[in-house]
Amino acid sequence: MAYKEFTPKDYSQLKGLIGITDEQIQAHLDLYRGYVRRCNSMLKTLQELDPTSQAWQEERRRLGWEFNGMRLHEVYFDQIVKGPGSxxxxxxxxxxxxxxxxxxxxxxxxxxxxxxxxxxxxxxxxxxxxxxxxxxxxxxxxxxxxxxxxxxxxxxxxxxxxxxxxxxxxxxxxxxxxxxxxxxxxxxxxxxx
Ligand SMILES: [Fe+2]
Structure with a gap:
């Protein structure tokens, strides 16, 4: 069994937003990439650890936090690409x-x-x-x-x-x-x- 790796999505087009600076978005994207990185490493670690160990239990408990940090940011960035829509x-x-x-x-x-x-x-x-x-x-x-x-x-x-x-x-x-x-x-x- 092996989980698929998550790849950070490309949001390089998120520039020149109304009221939100490019620097602010860049800092935010850096945080997003951290969530993707930790989500991948956590899924890998979970497969290596002994499932009866406390370390495995703690990693398993924290997975939802890191995964949601990744996925919710994607939903947040996706909805401001090329606004405002029709x-x-x-x-x-x-x-x-x-x-x-x-x-x-x-x-x-x-x-x-x-x-x-x-x-x-x-x-x-x-x-x-x-x-x-x-x-x-x-x-x-x-x-x-x-x-x-x-x-x-x-x-x-x-x-x-x-x-x-x-x-x-x-x-x-x-x-x-x-x-x-x-x-x-x-x-x-x-x-x-
Ligand atoms: Fe954020």
Whole structure:
């Protein structure tokens, strides 16, 4: 048995964003590559360690943190490549949001409110295909608070490194507003399929 290695995705086109500097994105991408590297080394180590050992148990326990650190960043970067997308996509998203949210803007407003909850983590929006509705949640760090089995349609990084340019914390709202200006809504709408 051998796991496939993960390869860091190429985000070199993420330059010249609205309100977010190239240096800020570069620092963020460096962190992302670290998650990919540690995820690969952890999967390799897990196969080498004795599964009855404490070391194996601890590595196994930490895997979700590193994996989510990698994958959530990919979702976050993917949705700001070549924004802003079409109005048709916003309409498609709005249809999926009804009747929980009155409008697309109503959904964005709730995400922005969640994005300034004190703490480090992510704001996530999911489509629950079982109940047929979209639900927004706060995810603590990378791994606490995800909703099992739901389709992730939007994610916003609110770790301090993501809005570092805007420190202190009171400026976090500016980062959130700028990030939304860069979102490619076509990418988000395609996740509803
Ligand atoms: Fe991040």
């Amino acid at each position: 109005n048709d996509s916003k309409q498609k998203i709005a249809s999926a949001l009804s009747p929980v949210f009155k409008s697309f803007d109503d959904w964005v407003k709730e995400l922005k409110s969640a994005a300034v909850i004190p703490g480090i983590g992510w704001v996530a929006s999911y489509l629950d295909k079982v109940s047929g509705q979209v639900i927004n949640v706060w995810v603590n760090e990378h791994d606490q608070g995800h909703l099992a089995g739901l389709q992730l349609i939007f994610i916003l990084d609110v770790f301090e490194h993501a809005y570092g340019k805007y420190l202190p914390f009171t400026e976090r709202k500016k980062y959130v507003d700028d990030y939304f200006e860069n979102v490619n809504w076509d990418v988000v709408a395609n996740r509803l399929a």
